[in-house]
Amino acid sequence: MPMDELAEGLKRAAALLVQARRVIVFTGAGVSTESGIPDFRSPGGIWSQYDPDEFTYQNFLCSREARRQHWRMLRDTFLAYQPDPNPAHLAIARLEEMGKLDCVVTQNIDGLHQQAGVPEEKVFELHGTMRYAYCLECGRRYPMPEIKAALASGVEVPECDTCQGIVKPGVIFFGESLPPEVLAEATRRSRTCDLFMVVGSSLVVYPAASLPVYALQSGAKLVIINLAPTHLDAQADVLLLARAGEVLPAVVAAME
Numbered sequence: 001m002p003m004d005e006l007a008e009g010l011k012r013a014a015a016l017l018v019q020a021r022r023v024i025v026f027t028g029a030g031v032s033t034e035s036g037i038p039d040f041r042s043p044g045g046i047w048s049q050y051d052p053d054e055f056t057y058q059n060f061l062c063s064r065e066a067r068r069q070h071w072r073m074l075r076d077t078f079l080a081y082q083p084d085p086n087p088a089h090l091a092i093a094r095l096e097e098m099g100k101l102d103c104v105v106t107q108n109i110d111g112l113h114q115q116a117g118v119p120e121e122k123v124f125e126l127h128g129t130m131r132y133a134y135c136l137e138c139g140r141r142y143p144m145p146e147i148k149a150a151l152a153s154g155v156e157v158p159e160c161d162t163c164q165g166i167v168k169p170g171v172i173f174f175g176e177s178l179p180p181e182v183l184a185e186a187t188r189r190s191r192t193c194d195l196f197m198v199v200g201s202s203l204v205v206y207p208a209a210s211l212p213v214y215a216l217q218s219g220a221k222l223v224i225i226n227l228a229p230t231h232l233d234a235q236a237d238v239l240l241l242a243r244a245g246e247v248l249p250a251v252v253a254a255m256e
């Protein structure tokens with residue numbers, strides 16, 4: 001993106017944020033790539049190494065072998081990273097300190113918004129979380145560091161200590177429904193916000209990608225910060241095709 005267009009866009013995004021009263025920040029994998037977690041679809045992303053069709057909820061339930069493959073993929077990807085919040089997460093947390101943030105709606109499972117300082121109750125995790133796993137039979141929860149230690153010690157398929165049930169990560173797999181109460185609240189807030197800001201999402205995963213459409217239908221302004229084009233670019237009031245970790249702190253600085 002040409003520098004003068006970017007500088008102009010930054011100013012306009014800052015002005016919209018200053019005017020706005022209920023801001024939703026909607027994030028995807030792109031907000032965390034600068035923390036060292038690859039996204040799914042960019043070149044070199046997670047789906048260039050693994051076949052998404054294999055990692056479904058139905059497969060996970062079907063066989064011990066499928067569960068072994070799921071856990072191995074997670075061990076070698078999400079559980080192998082030790083990410084810290086990057087300047088984009090910190091800028092979003094700063095919006096909360098400035099009293100601007102209605103909430104963060106995230107497709108991410110990494111917990112980095114909370115780690116950056118956004119209060120737990122203001123983060124809606126549409127696709128669940130990797131911060132814990134739980135037993136599908138008795139519901140017992142296991143903090144992910146415990147599971148990670150078990151995998152590192154040679155356990156291939158974690159089972160529940162209480163009832164030997166299937167232990168599943170707190171993330172939503174393909175083929176699994178989104179948590180209905182989280183989706184309902186995110187939808188309600190998207191329909192009543194006055195500024196919806198997309199950060200690092202390809203906007204191709206549904207139903208999450210419907211939320212900016214609901215916001216637009218309700219008259220909210222739309223800001224998109226993403227490296228690649230999305231299908232809503234033409235409807236954005238401000239479009240910043242740039243790295244979130246560089247652009248967001250600059251937008252917040254311009255507001256201040």
Ligand code: NAD
Binds near residue numbers: 029040046204227242
């Ligand atoms: P995606 O992989 O489909 O798209 C990510 C988008 O972010 C791309 O359009 C890319 O151009 C953009 N991007 C990459 N780095 C960026 C940066 N530094 N600044 C700005 N934009 C950047 O991801 P998605 O739309 O979020 O959807 C896919 C699914 O991926 C979600 O379900 C999510 O749960 C899952 N996921 C989560 C994580 C995580 O928790 N960190 C990581 C990978 C995938």
